[in-house]
Amino acid sequence: MISEATxxxxxxxxxEYKQDHTRPNPFExxxxxxxxxxxxxxxxxxxxxxVSVTLLRREFLQExxxxxxxxxxxxxxxxxxxxxxxxxxxxxQQY
Numbered sequence: 001m002i003s004e005a006t007x008x009x010x011x012x013x014x015x016e017y018k019q020d021h022t023r024p025n026p027f028e029x030x031x032x033x034x035x036x037x038x039x040x041x042x043x044x045x046x047x048x049x050x051v052s053v054t055l056l057r058r059e060f061l062q063e064x065x066x067x068x069x070x071x072x073x074x075x076x077x078x079x080x081x082x083x084x085x086x087x088x089x090x091x092x093q094q095y
Contacts, residue, residue, distance in 0.1 A: 057085060 013026040060081040064074075074080070 057081065060084065 010026060013024065016023045017026055064079055064081050078086075
């Protein structure tokens with residue numbers, strides 16, 4: 001879950017970007033330095049780690065695996081991770 005402090009930081013980044021487009025765009029994946037929490041009690045603000053599509057896919061696959069172990073079933077044949085992976089692939093092909 002995203003902490004209140006992290007949400008406030010992101011909202012501040014959005015406001016700053018809206019006023020000055022030379023500021024970092026909070027809607028684009030950064031080259032490095034994005035905060036990404038591990039599976040723990042730590043918040044985004046506590047754990048700096050570069051985000052990549054590979055890291056996101058690994059995290060989503062782990063979450064799906066954990067959910068299956070807990071007996072969670074998915075409503076559709078296409079899992080959320082597969083859907084997101086395909087969406088990212090389509091986005092990448094557009095450029």
